[in-house]
Amino acid sequence: MIRVLLADDDALVRKGLRALLDAEEGITVVGEAANGQEVIRAAATHHPDVVVMDVRMPVRDGVSATRELRTTHPRPRVLVLTTFDLDEVVDDAIAAGADGFLLKRATPEELVAGIRAVAAGDAVVAPAVTRRLFDAHTARTGPDPRRTTPLTDREADVLRAMATGQSNTEIARSLHLSVETVKSHVKHILAKLDARDRTQAVVWAYRTGFAYRAGGS
Structure with missing residues (x-):
């Protein structure tokens, strides 16, 4: 069961999200918070697996609360x-x-899939956001097909699959690898890119244009 904490300063938004998520098999909403300070207290009390976090909230914003949650256990x-x-x-x-x-304009299905994905350790970045990341990069420099990376060809394949939002299981299936092999590749990718987690690696792939290049690293 995935335990979810909802953080949004709009009570109607929280109520709608709770109704949606509580109807999903394998997901339960364990608490709510109206600002970042309440998030920290609620997380300590309810020990959620996933916090669905708004950014702009009173008292304390979601970015600050997210930063503190990194230090909790x-x-x-x-x-x-x-x-x-x-x-x-x-x-x-x-x-x-x-x-x-x-983004809040995501469909209910996209939100549920996003919660399941991050709970499983995968990265989720909205398509509209990844498009902006790519556009911002190309507006500055344009994708450079000669750009080299420290990744092997197989690691490059795995990273591009990560950038499309695929889970480890889906990557293993599409690349005909074992899940354990995919996990090993992901670990090496994070180390080579000096990325803290999958999300940073995916953002790197879009910012550099790497996610849009086919074949080779």
Whole structure:
């Protein structure tokens, strides 16, 4: 059972999300918070697996709360859910340690899938956000097909699959590998890119244009 904490300053939004998630098999909402300070207290009380986190809340914002949650044990995964897709919001949330980033215009199915994905340790970045990351990069420099990376060809394949939102199981199936082999590749990718987690690796892939290049590293 995936235990979820909802953090949003809009009570109607929290009520709607609770109704949606409590109807899903394998997911239960264990608490709610109206600001970042309440998130920290609720996380300590309810020990959620995933915090669905708004960014702009009173008293304490979601970015600050996400940053503090990184220091707690057990550390919940954080899925940022916001109306804002500005580059600085994405950067701040990811730098704070968010494990995923969805917009509030996401469909119920996308939200549920996002929660399940981050709970399983995968990265989730909304397609609209990844498009902005890529556009921001190409506007500055353009994708450089000669850019080299320290990744092997197989690690590059795995990273591109990660960038499409595939789980380890899905990557294993599509690349005809074992799940344990995929996990090993992911570990090496994070180390080589000096990425804290899958989300940072995926964002790197889009910011550099790497996710849009076929074949070779």
